[in-house]
Amino acid sequence: xxxxxxxxxxxIGNLGDLSRRAxxxxxQVDFIAAxxxxxxxxxxxxxxxxxxxxxxxxxxxxQAGQQILDRLLNGESCALCTDAGTPAISDPGExxxxxxxxxxxxxxxxxxxxxxxxxxxxxxxxxARFVFEGFLPMNKKNRRARLEVLAGEERTMLFYxxxxxxxxxxxxxxxxxxxxxxxxxxxxxTKLHEEIFRTTLAQAVERYQAEAPRxxxxxxxxxxxxxxxxxxxxEDGLERVKDLVEKGFSRKDAVRQAAGELGLSxxxxxxxxxxx
Ligand code: SAM
Numbered sequence: 001x002x003x004x005x006x007x008x009x010x011x012i013g014n015l016g017d018l019s020r021r022a023x024x025x026x027x028q029v030d031f032i033a034a035x036x037x038x039x040x041x042x043x044x045x046x047x048x049x050x051x052x053x054x055x056x057x058x059x060x061x062x063q064a065g066q067q068i069l070d071r072l073l074n075g076e077s078c079a080l081c082t083d084a085g086t087p088a089i090s091d092p093g094e095x096x097x098x099x100x101x102x103x104x105x106x107x108x109x110x111x112x113x114x115x116x117x118x119x120x121x122x123x124x125x126x127x128a129r130f131v132f133e134g135f136l137p138m139n140k141k142n143r144r145a146r147l148e149v150l151a152g153e154e155r156t157m158l159f160y161x162x163x164x165x166x167x168x169x170x171x172x173x174x175x176x177x178x179x180x181x182x183x184x185x186x187x188x189x190t191k192l193h194e195e196i197f198r199t200t201l202a203q204a205v206e207r208y209q210a211e212a213p214r215x216x217x218x219x220x221x222x223x224x225x226x227x228x229x230x231x232x233x234x235e236d237g238l239e240r241v242k243d244l245v246e247k248g249f250s251r252k253d254a255v256r257q258a259a260g261e262l263g264l265s266x267x268x269x270x271x272x273x274x275x276x
Contacts, residue, residue, distance in 0.1 A: 001075060002072050002073050002074075002075065002103070002104070002105045002106065003030065003071070003072045003074075003075050003076045003077040003078065003105070004072075004077045004078075004105070004106045004107070004108055005068075005072055005077075005078050005080060005096065005097070005100050005105060005106070005107045005108070006025045006029060006077065006078065006079045006080065006107075006108050006109075006110065007080055007086070007087045007088060007093065007097070007107065007108070007109040007110060008022050008025050008026065008079045008080065008081045008087070008110050008112070009022065009081070009085060009086040009087070009110060009111070009112025009113050009114060010022065010040075010043060010081050010082070010083075010084055010085065010112070010113065011084065011113050011190065012084045012085045012113045012114075012115050012118065012189055012190055012216075013084070013188065013189060013190035013191035013194075014190035014191065015046065017112070017113045017190060018043070018047075018112075019110065019111075019112055021110055022110055022112060023047050023049075025079050025110060026044065026047065026049055026051060026079055026081075027047075027049055027051075028077070029051070029077045029078055029079040030052070030071075030076040030077050030078065031051060031052040031053070031054060031071070031076060031078055031079075032044075032051050032052070032053050032054070032078065032079045032080075032081065033053075033054050033055075033056040033064070033068050033078055033079070033080045033081075033096070034053055034054070034055065034056065034080075034081055034082070035055075035056065035057045035058075035081070035082040035083050035091065035092055036055075036057065036083050037053045037054075037055050039083045040053060040081055040083075041053065043081075054067070054068065056068060056080065056092055056093075056096065057092055058092050061092055061095045061096070062095075065095055065096050065099055066099075068080075068096060069096070069099050069100065069103060069105065072100065072103075072105045073103060073105065080093055080096060084113070084115075085113055085114050085115055086112060086113065086114040089114055089116065089132075090134045090135060090160055113190070115160070115186075115189055115216070115218050116132050116158050116160070116218060118186070118189050118190070118218075119158065119184070119186035119189060119218035119220050120156070120158060120220060122184075122186065122196050123156070123184035123186065123196075123198070123220035124184060124198050125156045125182060125184060125220055125221075125222050126155075126156045126222070126223065127156065129154075129155040129156070129223075130155050130156040130157070130158060131153060131155045131156070131157050131158070132158045133146070133150070133157055133158060133159050134159070134160055135159070135160050135161065135162075136159060136161075136169060136172070143172060144172075147172060147173070147175075147176035147260075148176070148259075148265075148266050148267075150176065150177075151176060151177070151224070151259050151260050151263055151264070151265070151266065152224050152263035152264070152265075153223055153224060154223040154224050154225070154226050154263075155223045156220060156221070156222060156223050157220070157221045157223065158218060158219070158220050158221075159173075159218070159219040159221070160217075160218060160219075161217050161218075161219060162216075162217075163212075163213040163214055163215060163216070163217065164213075166208055166213040166217055167205075167208045167209065167213065169219070170183075170201065170204050170205045170208055170219075171205055173201055173219070173221060174201040174202065174204075174205050175253070175256055175257060175260065176256070176260040177201060177221065177224075177260045177261070178201070178257060178260050178261030179200060179201055179202035179205075180200055180201070180202065180261075181200065181201050181221060181222055181260075181261075182198070182199070182200055182201075182221075182222040183198075183199060183200065183201050183204050183219060183220065183221050183222065184196060184197065184198045184199075184219075184220040185197040185199070185204060185217055185218075185219055185220075186217065186218040186219075186220065187213075187214075187215050187216065187217050188215040188216060189216070189218070191215070193214075193215060201221075224263035225263075232262045232263065232264065234264065234268065234269065234272050236262060237258050237259065237262055237264045237269045237272070237273075238269070238272055238273055240254075240257075240258035240261065240262060241254045241255055241258045241269065241273050244257055244258060251270075251273060251274075252270070254273075255269050255270045255273055
């Protein structure tokens with residue numbers, strides 16, 4: 001009989017958020033697979049536990065994943081955790097869960113801290129329907145393509161971002177969705193300097209051009225207004241492009257901005273504007 005893989009969330013800042021069940025699971029399993037064994041060792045010391053630790057992180061998932069799977073198939077149980085939050089959410093773990101699923105190794109997820117759900121709940125934006133985008137691609141072309149796909153997205157969108165990339169990412173979001181789109185920046189959640197900044201993309205860009213971003217951020221961006229696709233026409237888009245060109249925008253930038261604001265396809269709008 002195979003053992004069980006437990007997915008154990010750990011605090012995203014506040015140790016008090018570690019659940020009793022998480023602590024009990026660490027105590028009960030045969031070994032722990034951790035993103036950074038040094039970080040997890042500190043947590044185990046805090047809990048007064050000693051457990052064999054193996055490393056499972058982004059660059060060794062193939063080799064370490066197979067070794068963990070073999071041990072599970074031999075009947076051992078394993079707790080998977082990362083440095084902070086829920087394993088497999090923009091974290092190593094997804095591949096290991098897939099391996100276990102393919103081999104019918106039981107996987108038991110524990111609910112617990114997760115930056116995206118914590119941010120969404122306090123965002124003040126729509127929570128009924130949302131889409132988690134994780135980190136935007138770093139490559140410029142792929143990033144633009146991704147934002148283009150999201151231009152007409154009506155659900156609330158969530159992004160993770162590192163502080164040193166925040167300013168550039170906010171500028172890209174502004175170009176894609178327009179200056180008036182609402183955004184909630186959730187910074188240092190559950191920590192001493194926690195901040196929930198509800199604003200617009202224009203104001204967020206302005207603030208972080210003047211001030212270096214510090215700490216960890218989840219960005220929660222309002223979706224495009226519903227039924228825009230039906231009521232907004234290409235003609236409306238062309239009007240807006242004309243407007244922006246008159247204000248000094250290049251045609252390309254005007255199209256990108258108008259498409260983002262109105263939830264239209266950038267390619268279609270560009271083609272139409274060139275044909276005019
Ligand atoms: N698995 C984690 C989870 O469940 O949220 C996410 C890990 S991902 C590698 C790290 C990103 O999560 C950070 O870059 C940041 O965007 C977000 N994050 C993690 N902790 C946070 C916190 N305390 N406040 C705000 N964002 C946080």
